[in-house]
Amino acid sequence: MITLENVSKSYSTGAPALNNVSIQIDEGEFVFVVGDSGSGKSTFIRLLLRELLPTSGRIVVNGNDVARLKRRQIPKFRRNMGVVFQDFRLLKDRNVYENVAFAQRVIQVSNKEIKKNVPSMLSIVGLAGKYKAKPRQLSGGEQQRVALARALVNNPPILLADEPTGNLDPKNSWEIMKLLEEINEKGTTVVVVTHNREIVNAMKKRVVTMNKGVIVSDEKEGFYIDEN
């Protein structure tokens, strides 16, 4: 589903953010990516989204070699992936329903379909009752659920999450992680970047640890490893 072969990425300044990284993630896997800040986790996610191009090496996502995508093919390519971020990135002027519907409008789903899909997605993330609320009227945990609903409403085969619980309290963090696990159990490939040691250690999933742009360990049913 996701393959990196000898991928390096250097920004114009400083040491490379990724240095000769190779990894294979299969369909239906659940993978935690952990590591100190600055170790290249977000760069990894942005490369998968084709927001950035690798400086060298090959990245294949769902059969697409990202370096070979033409500009006009990128939108379609991104529809393979739902993505959530630490800061939620909701449209502040629109209510919960519209934020989720937005993802469907972008890919030109008919209104009739939207009216069916959005409420059912909202009930999966436990927000059916709050569809009229604006983001600022919601708690952090609720906002992240809206973001998750938006990421999933188009049924992407891959879900990428970059520190989805970074701004949440332990209870909400757990609920979001449980949702991600449920989604994974339904067949979606899930990649979660996180700093949450407790959850990583409890969930017994594959754990990829990065340090200074290099993968230093990759364990099935792994643990959060402290580099220091």
Place this chain on the structure above:
Amino acid sequence: MRISTFFYTLKQGIVNIFRNKWYSLASLATITTCLLMFGVFYSVVMNFQYILKSAQEGVAVKVFFEDGISEDQILKIGDTILNREEVLKAEYVSATEAWEEFSEDYLGEYADGYTDNPLKDCANYKVYLKDVSKQQDLVAFVESIEGVREVVQSALTANMLSGVNKLVGYVSIGIILILLAVSTFLISNTVTIGISVRKEEISIMKYIGATDFFVRSPFVIEGIIIGAVGAAIPLGVMYVLYNKIIGFVIEKFNILSQLLKFLTVEQIFTTLIPVSLILGIGIGFIGSFITVRKHIRV
């Protein structure tokens, strides 16, 4: 594109206009001002040219003939003149008519004292030109015809009129181009601000997999709507004010009423409406399209 997508995009364009009220108003004011200036300017120029044209048509060259030439010969020369490209019309004024005209204008009832026609050699042709700038060519030609004694022209008027006409043409093209450039520039600036305000939204759209077309459309629709409204407002204002202003001018410059012939509001508007709408919508479209293209890169 799906119909529901079209309506969604349209709605977003409209919502955007209201969401960025101040920027929208600024763009609207810009287009409105520019197109109002354009409209006023256009009306003034059109009327001015219309007046000039009427004045030109009133400028005649008079052709007088040698003593003792027969009326037949005069008419033959008249035909030659009429065949010239630049001639609009040529009126034959016989000696009798010339005298009648003169005595009517200057003598009134005293004319009865004359029994013989004192202007018996004054049979002439009044030649009107389509385009006064060709007057010199015509005069040179006519003077070379055998039997022509004298060609009388009002050189000053003719030259001045055609000169003014050309000048007005150039100046108006220049001013219109400047107006268009200024308004496109201002629209582009406004859209840039709008885009920077919505940068986050655009980047979210891109993450979800929105095509450039989908991202761009609301901005372009926004530009088109602002452009169309920005054209409609000055048109409405002009329509209401046009007759009032012309009425005012005629009243104030009533001495010149012979000279001042104005176009009707309908004559002006048959051209002004489509041109203004095309300009407004065009400015809105181009201004937003180019700007969005330049700024949406994720």
